[in-house]
Amino acid sequence: MSVPAAFFNRILVVEDDPHLAAGVVENLRAEGYVVEAVTSGEAALEWLRQQQCGLIVLDVMLPQIDGFAVCRTLREQGNSTPVLFLTARGDPADRVRGLEAGGDDYLAKPFHLQEFLLRVRAILRRWDWYRSASDSPAGAKLQFAGNEVDFRAFRARSWNGVAQELTEKEAMILKVLAERPGEIVSREDLLERVWGYDVFPSTRTVDNFILRLRKRFERDPANPKHFLTVWGVGYRFLTAGEP
Amino acid sequence: MSVPAAFFNRILVVEDDPHLAAGVVENLRAEGYVVEAVTSGEAALEWLRQQQCGLIVLDVMLPQIDGFAVCRTLREQGNSTPVLFLTARGDPADRVRGLEAGGDDYLAKPFHLQEFLLRVRAILRRWDWYRSASDSPAGAKLQFAGNEVDFRAFRARSWNGVAQELTEKEAMILKVLAERPGEIVSREDLLERVWGYDVFPSTRTVDNFILRLRKRFERDPANPKHFLTVWGVGYRFLTAGEP
């Protein structure tokens, strides 16, 4: 049963709300998955007739065919790709319904992005019997300027050896910045990536988190060398030092 | 490290109706399990003398030796492989009898295929921890910070030498956490792994068990060093101290 590993890190996202879809897609991509997105059940079924993926993220509330029906149809066709349902309601009975439709997991909106990513990882890990258990999507750890960050555990050790317990948001902001070292990341980008959907704090909130990161990881927080301000736009992360 | 042959995902189907057997076998295979089938209790016992599997799907109505008897015999022989009974009748008393014979779950024919597959998955996942405990001596015991836990016996000795009798749930939660030291485990993960897919205690229940584990194993339960809270997500277990 040695299946070519190619499609295992591919994920199909089926979501009609473009905003939510964008957040989900971007975050999955950032985790190292290859992501495709469609906006309806029909499109999903069509896509899956021609392509394979390792996981389907499937909104329950879709126009025309709902998510449950999509999943049932797939299963009847003998397609056993893992499915993670997203639903607006948090009703436990819905969870059972989802599972009985042939799904593998279920998450109620609004969900924590982190929780979502954990589940995606869990499903993929669970399904991969024959792969080593230590598969880690890209970038579980980050090192720069003597700091060491473990994104899996929200934990870090700063240059001076002090252990740091990051909060969820701190960790995610850091991750988003660190994914594109040297590139400019706008505050809006950060909001989208970290808060995901339906919540929009002011951009000042972002500044505050940058402040915290500087305090944690900069030798001289007032003269940042790694969390740089790009005036009028956003921020830029440097691991060592390059203009 | 492509681990092929752990027997966890092997399933033995004991069913004398060839038609039903074929359907069950095929569907299990489609799910990715490795399936063997025999048609009588004797054959099952014989097979199990030489082979191991992660689950036995056992029809109750078999020629000669019935399913209950097969299961009892296995248990007397010290074989603790999980058993899922299939029975023609929906008699609740049968369920009790099945459980008394040492079975793990029970499904009345005719059953929904999805329901069946769900139960299979649930059983395998639930028993995962136990298997890993009883298979390798290493997995059976956990040591950290002067505590010693024997998952097989639900028994432990805490750092101060006090003997602890763990309950089943306590042991399972501890096991799930300890399987991924340093990594975040969400409450939902814990619920699913420990309670199964169709039971829904509140997430507060999880907190309570964490509380108990802390009382048992932390030197200062109010300032946990090993059972750490990850705010907004879940918990994280540390044996000593690692980044």
Place this chain on the structure above:
DNA sequence: TGTGCCCGTGACCATTCGGTGACACTCCCG
């Protein structure tokens, strides 16, 4: 039938996080 153990829940309180506003400061631009 009674007793004890588990475990699930609700209540109450403590803590944490994150979002905001205020104020000082910086940078850009005229």
Place this chain on the structure above:
DNA sequence: CGGGAGTGTCACCGAATGGTCACGGGCACA
């Protein structure tokens, strides 16, 4: 060189979350 927009920084507050306890139901066993 001065003004205004944008940013650094801080302290604060509300809401959400977790810690902890005590109660009660259910099951098992005597």
